[in-house]
C-alpha cells in the first residue's frame with residue numbers, strides 16, 4: 001500500500017513531538033495529583049499524544065486508561081503498535097458522534113485534528129467532547145492549520161514551494177483535473193477556535209500560540225500526509241501520491257533558494273474545563 005496516507009512520518013518529527021509534549025505537560029499540570037486518569041483522544045491518528053501521555057504518566061506514577069478514537073482504521077492499527085499499552089482501547093468512530101456514555105473521562109484531547117472537520121462536525125465534536133467529560137474534566141486541543149499559523153517571514157517559502165510543486169505535478173500528470181474540495185483551505189482564526197470551544201460550554205483556562213521551527217525533514221514528512229498534500233495542491237484522491245511526491249521533491253530547493261534553515265510555524269493551543 002502507498003505511503004501517502006497516515007500522519008505517522010510527521011508524528012516522528014522532533015518539532016512535532018515537542019509541541020505535543022508541551023500540551024501534555026500543561027494538561028498534566030492542570031490535572032494535578034490524581035492517581036488514575038481516564039483519557040479520550042479524539043481523532044487519535046497514530047496515537048502520538050496518547051503515547052506521550054503514557055510516558056508522562058509512568059514518570060509520575062499515574063495510572064492511565066486511554067481510549068483512542070479515529071475514523072481511519074489503518075491509523076488505528078498503527079496507533080496500537082505505537083502506543084503499545086495494555087490499558088489502551090482503540091475505537092473506530094467519528095469525533096462528532098461518540099459511542100460512549102456521559103461523563104466518563106477526566107481529559108479529552110483533540111490534537112492536530114479539529115481543523116479537518118467541517119463546520120457542523122467541529123461544533124458537534126466539541127459538544128460530544130463536553131458531554132463525555134466528567135464535571136471538572138479538561139479539554140485540550142492544538143492545531144497548526146489556522147489563519148495565524150504562518151509567520152510573515154514564512155510566507156515567501158509557501159508561495160515559492162507551491163509554485164514549484166505545481167510545475168512538478170503538472171509534469172508528472174499532464175492535464176490533471178484539480179479537485180474542487182477546499183476543506184483544508186478553509187482556515188479559522190485563533191479567535192474562531194476560542195469561540196467554538198466556548199460555545200460548546202467550556203471555560204477556557206489556557207490559550208497560547210507556540211512558535212515551532214520546522215526542519216526540511218519535517219516539511220517533507222508533512223508533505224507525505226494525504227490530507228495535507230491534497231489540500232496544498234488541490235489534488236484528487238487518485239493524484240494524492242503524486243501530489244505528495246511533488247511537494248517532497250521541491251522542499252530542499254525552496255529552502256536553498258531562500259537560504260532558510262528552518263520554516264517557522266505557529267501552533268494554537270487551548271485548554272478548557274467543563275465547569
Ligand SMILES: C[S@@+](CC[C@H](N)C(=O)[O-])C[C@H]1O[C@@H](n2cnc3c(N)ncnc32)[C@H](O)[C@@H]1O
Nearest residue numbers: 007043044045048070071072094095111112113
Ligand atoms: C493529523 S492527524 C492527528 C493525529 C493525532 N491526534 C496527533 O496529534 O498526532 C488527524 C486525524 O484526524 C482523523 N479524523 C479526521 N476526521 C475525523 C473524525 N470526524 N472523527 C475521528 N477522527 C477524524 C484522521 O483520520 C487523522 O487520523
